[in-house]
Amino acid sequence: MSDHSALLAPAATELLRVAAAVPSLDAHTGCADYDVRGLLDHLLYWGPRLAAAGRRESSAAPESDVALVEDDWPALLEKQTEELVAAFASASAWTGTVTFGPAELPAAVVGDMVLGEFVLHGWDLARASGTTLSCSDDAAAAVLASAVAMGERARSTGVYGAEVPVPVTAPLLDRALGASGRDPYA
Structure with a gap:
């Protein structure tokens, strides 16, 4: 893992662009477990915990019945x-x-989790809005490497679904999506 800080701002901007385009909070996303409202609740819940880890602060709370999506x-x-x-x-x-929940993790892993949240959930929201996610090859390559590295553990804890086979000749973003359990061709 390495410093991917330069990739975060463009990925965040793209996440916000596709989120603004969703037609309904009840729309289906590319993430099997969430409609738009549920995915936004997930992002709004975990974001402060990820930011706290980046600032070397502690923040731990279980995710349960979180309803953070309001008009604002x-x-x-x-x-x-x-x-x-x-x-x-x-x-x-x-x-x-850094401390993330009950675990000590490499800071680069947590940073890559942030990038993955922006890119993977950005794609999920793009699916809900009928738009396309713009993602640089550098960001897609970083998310792919992270998804492959975390794959088995993420699948065993339900963070990722079963890996979706994607040809090695496919675009990097499609390969990252497949490694995270998303079907880029569905």
Whole structure:
């Protein structure tokens, strides 16, 4: 894992663009477990915990019956993505270990989780809005590497679904989606 801080701001901007285009909070996303409202609740719940880890602060709480999406969700999501980008903006935020929930993790792993949240859930929201996610090859390659590295563990804990076979000749984003349990061709 390495410092992917330069990839975060463009990915966050794209997440916000596709989120603003969703037609309904009840629309189906590319993430099997969530409609738009559920996915936004997930993002709004975990974002502050990821940002706290990036700032080397502790923040732990179980996810259960979280309902954070209100009328002001676009502003909340924008503020949160800004905080996440800021928390992981410096190279030092990607070094050493951080506390994330009950675990100590490499800071770069948590930073890559943030990038993955932006890209993978950005794609999920793009599916709900009928738009296309714009993602640089560098960001897609970083998300692919992270998805492959975390794959088995993420699948065993239900974070990822079963890997979707995608040809090695497919675009990097499609391969990252497949590694995370999403079917880029569905």
